[in-house]
Amino acid sequence: MNPPPKQPQGQTSLFQVYLRLRPPISQQHGASGERYLNVEPPEVYPAASGSENTSDAAASTHITLQPPNDSRKRAVEKFAFTKVFEENASQLELFQGTGMVSLVKGVLREGRDGLVATLGCSGSGKSHTILGSKTQRGMTQMMLDVLFRSLGPTIRNADAQADPVLLSSLAASDTSEAQLFSAAAFLESIYGDPSGERGRNSRAQTPMSRAQTPMTVWKPSHPYSDRNTESMNPVSMPCFKQIKDSVTNPEFELLKDTLSLCSIPRRHMPQRPSALPHLPDVSDLAIDMDPKSEHVVIVSMYEVYNDRIFDLLSPMPGGPITRPGANQKDKRRPLLFKPTGASPDRKVVAGLRKIVCSTYEEALMILETGLIERRVAGTGSNSVSSRSHGFFCLEVKRKVRGKRYGEETWAGNTLTVVDLAGSERARAAKTAGATLAEGGKINESLMYLGQCLQMQSDIQEGNKTALVPFRQCKLTELLFSNSFPSNNASSTQRYPQKGVMIVTADPMGDFNAMSQILRYSALAREVAVPRVPSVASTILSGSTGTKGSSGRTTPQSISMEELENAAQEIVRIxxxxxxxxxxxxxxxxxxxxxxxxxxxxxxxxxxxxxxxxxxxxxxxxxxxxxxxxxxxxxxxxxxxxxxxxxxxxxxxxxxxVKIYEDPEPSRDEKVEELERENDSLHAKIAALERELMSRSPTQSPKKSKSKKNTMPSTEHTPCHNLRSSDADIENALRRLDYLKLADNSSSIPATKQTAKKQRKMTTRKWDLAPEDEI
Ligand SMILES: Nc1ncnc2c1ncn2[C@@H]1O[C@H](COP(=O)(O)OP(=O)(O)OP(=O)(O)O)[C@@H](O)[C@H]1O
CATH class of the missing domain: 1.20.5 (Single alpha-helices involved in coiled-coils or other helix-helix interfaces)
Incomplete structure (x- = not known):
């Protein structure tokens, strides 16, 4: 088999592909217990490496994949990689052997973007490699360490108090419509600790430990987090004060965003991670930099989940989602990967929240904060399986003076670390519902990635017509779209990015899933067929002797010529x-x-x-x-x-059923009735007077004479007659009152008249009633 092709000149966009084998883990789900993958000894392919690290010329570069001993006759496949790291390889060996320092160097000194990604089946050790574990740092942390050590005192402090104009000048140079914040302000808004001391020198959390540590438990950890809504008022927060004090008018517009960041009403505050590992030590790997130069390091993080891009540093107020329910919809706002006004020829993830970090510790804290937001779930293949492709971007910007006016602008390159989600088989992963759907999307995106990687191999092998189909999904777009030089003549010349792909594999894992990943990612592949022992050679060797293998004597009658013909025929067959x-x-x-x-x-x-x-x-x-x-x-x-x-x-x-009511009498009728009543009363009075007269001899005849005509004659003079007459008078008076009240519409003279009559009658009563009764 030929050695893996070296990268052609000018084709630096191609990935260097390294293979890392994972050591076996006890009580692992789905492990077959049979080893399918064998590493070829390095001396077989002496100059095969193609690696930039010439010191490892004798490193293993090939592996063979032995199919399982089942009934199916399958060919043995051989795969070539830039370099193979066996199970015992340490994180530091991997860091040095995969040329991570040269990636950092490319970003710091060569004006070249760098990208490192891990690819493999679920549970094969991608996150372990890239993000480390409780005790060991991953590639990301080590690269951060080298980067910050190399930049050293050339880093500008982004703290608003220390440098109030820095954020605005950085924002002016940013091409991705990003929101920029200083790490101090951002971390304070998350953890509420202005000093940040508690997070210093703390331990990096891998996705493995994310589920096991309090990081995923969103409980209040700091006095600020216990505060009520009044105390969450941004004005009362030290960060606000700190920023507010430092605000001078020109910078206020930019810092308004910072203030809004501080005012995010977080219901829960995560705990600062503590005791992050320091090992392996990479302090001797710093890159020399011009001490007069000035730099800033900007960190951003996002994930590709179900083919959509989400910012990991713009968390949902309710806390992280570790396992969405089947009907739970993603309420986050997806971001676009597009060319912007400031970057017309180059696609960027627009609208990210970016954090300007001044120290290694700050950058680590941002990384941890983003990881809290990343989607993980327990599956049959891995107890804490990444359900999204995680991107961690480090932009290193150098201060340059504008050619015309000498104004302060910033230009630089990006180092991107990608922790890809693992391919998985639904049956092995035992997933269902939303997690099954996620798995489907992950597999689909990895299939497109595989197609792109295969096309790259074709290009490497000289097939110039092959086109990398990277526009099929968000993942391949993000990984490949900046790998090729821009076609736009007007655009500024950029070097294509330098890419490193670390393929992880469990030699005892699922054979089919592993062979698929290896086929996609290997730089070269060969199929070997197990050789059958040659029959011809056996016959030929037998023809020279006198005895066959069975010990029987060869018949002398068969001539040599016939035998040779037969042997040739056998060779042909x-x-x-x-x-x-x-x-x-x-x-x-x-x-x-x-x-x-x-x-x-x-x-x-x-x-x-x-x-x-x-x-x-x-x-x-x-x-x-x-x-x-x-x-x-x-x-x-x-x-x-x-x-x-x-x-x-x-x-x-x-x-x-109509209730009958008497019609209301008219006014004339009322008057008439009253007059009639009046007459009858007069008659009664006259009768009474007569009666009195007849009883009293002292009564003047004049008086009786004057009333003579009006008084009717009466024979009886009983006392009750007198009383009944009084009652009649009372009744008449009451009726008069009633009529007076009921006749609201009647005119005032009429009322007066009635009142007059009433008075008159009352007087008469007083006049006529016997004295003792009055
Ligand atoms: N080289 C290694 N040395 C020791 N342990 C390892 C190594 N690689 C992986 N592991 C362990 O294997 C387990 C699974 O690893 P990890 O979570 O990194 O897998 P993964 O490929 O990222 O999975 P997924 O794609 O599902 O997220 C973890 O417990 C991890 O610590």
């Missing part, structure tokens, strides 16, 4: 067989690939089924709700109609 065997092996691989695709399609079907089920449920819920609303409307309508019907009935009944 053997060669033919071997050619067919190679073809068969190729077919076998093709079949395996198709099987993989079939499995991927099956998983996709499962996902679609899941989606359809969810959609059906949602639709049914919607219809039920609609039906309920319709029913409620019909019910309300029915109740309304019923009420109307009752009202109509009541109206009808009330119309039929």
């Amino acid at each position: 053997t060669n033919e067989c071997e050619t067919l065997a190679v073809k068969l092996a190729e077919e076998e691989i093709a079949r395996q690939e198709l099987e993989m695709k079939l499995r991927a399609a099956e998983e996709r079907c499962l996902m679609i089924e899941q989606d359809v089920r969810e959609e059906c449920w949602a639709e049914m819920d919607e219809r039920m709700e609609e039906e309920r609303r319709r029913w409620q409307l019909a019910w309300d309508e029915q109740v309304g109609r019923h009420d109307q019907h009752i009202d109509k009935k009541i109206e009808l009944i009330s119309r039929e």
Whole structure:
């Protein structure tokens, strides 16, 4: 097999692909216990490395993948990588052997972007490699250390108090519509500790330990976090005061954002991670820098989840989502990867929150904060499996003076660290619901990544027509779109990025998943067919002797010529067989690939089924709700109609059963009636007077004479007659009163008249009533 092709000149965009094997872990789920992967000894391919580290010329670069001993006859595959790291390789060996320092150097001194990514099956050790563990730092932390050590005193402090204009000048040079904050302000808004001392020298958390440490438990840890809403008022926070004090008018617009950052009402505050590891030590790997230069380091983090980009430093107020429910929708705002006004020829993730860090510790804290927000879930393959592709970006910017006016601007390059989510088989991962759907998306994006990597291998092998299909999904767009020189003549010349891909594999893991990843990522591949012992050589060797292998004597009658012919025929047939065997092996691989695709399609079907089920449920819920609303409307309508019907009935009944009321007498009638009553009263009075007269001999005849005509004659003079007459008078008076009150519309003279009559009658009563009764 040929050694892996070296990177051609000018093709620095291509990834260097390293393979790292993971040591076995006890009680691991899904491990077969059989080892499929073997590392070829280094001396077989002496100059094969292609690695930049010439010191490891004798390093292993090839592996063979031995198919499992099942009934299927499968070919042995051989894969070539830039370098292979076996199970016992340490984090430091990997850091040095994969040329991480040269990536940092490219960013600091060569004006070249760098990208390092890990690719592999779920649980194969990607996050361990890139982010480290409780005791060991990962590639990211070591690169950060080297970077900050190299920049040393050339780093400008971004603290608003120390340098109030820095953020505004950085914002003016930023091309990605980002929101810029100083690390001190950002960390304070998260952890509420202005000094930040508690986070210093703390320990990096890998996704593994994320689930096991209090980092994922969003409980109040600091006095600030226990405060009520009044104390969360930004004005009362020290950060606000600190910034506010330092605000001078020109910078206020920019710092307003910082103030709004401080005012994020966080219901829970995470704990600052503590005791982050210091090992391995990389203090001797610093890169020399011009001490007069000035730099800033800007950190941003995002994840690609379900083919959408989300900022990891703009957390949701409710805390991290570690495991969304089946019906839980992602409420975060996805970001766009697009060219912006300030960067028309180059796509950038627009609208990220970016943090300006002055120290290694600050950058580590930002990394930890972003990791808290990243999606993880427990699956059958890994107890804390990354469910998204995580991107950690370090922009190193150098101060340059504007050519025209000498103004302060910033230019630089980016180092991107990518922790890819692992490919997984739904059956092995034992996923369901949303996690199954995530798995489907992860596999799909990794399939596109595999296609891009294969195309890169084709390009390396000289196929100039091959195009890398990187626009198929967000992941490949983010990884590859800046790997090629810009076609735009007007754009500023940029070097293509330098890429390192670390492929991780568990030699005892799932054979099919592993062979698929290796096929995608390897720089070269060869299929070896196990050789069958040659029959011809056996016969030929037998023809020279007198005895066959069975010990029987060869018949003398068979001539040598015949034997040679037969042997040649056998050789021809053997060669033919071997050619067919190679073809068969190729077919076998093709079949395996198709099987993989079939499995991927099956998983996709499962996902679609899941989606359809969810959609059906949602639709049914919607219809039920609609039906309920319709029913409620019909019910309300029915109740309304019923009420109307009752009202109509009541109206009808009330119309039929009419209460008879006397018509109100008119005014004339009232007067007439009163006059009649008056007359009868007069008559009664006259009668009474007569009666009195007849009883009293002292009564003057004049008086009796004057009343003579008006008084009717009466025979009886009983006392009760007198009383009944009085009662009649009272009644008449009361009726008069009533009439007076009831006749509101009557005119005042009429009322006066009635009152007059009343007075008159009252007087008469007093005049006429017997003295003792009065
Ligand atoms: N080189 C190694 N040395 C020791 N332990 C390792 C190594 N690689 C991986 N592990 C352990 O294996 C487990 C799984 O590793 P890790 O979480 O890094 O896998 P992963 O590939 O990132 O998985 P996923 O894609 O599901 O997120 C962890 O417990 C990790 O500590």
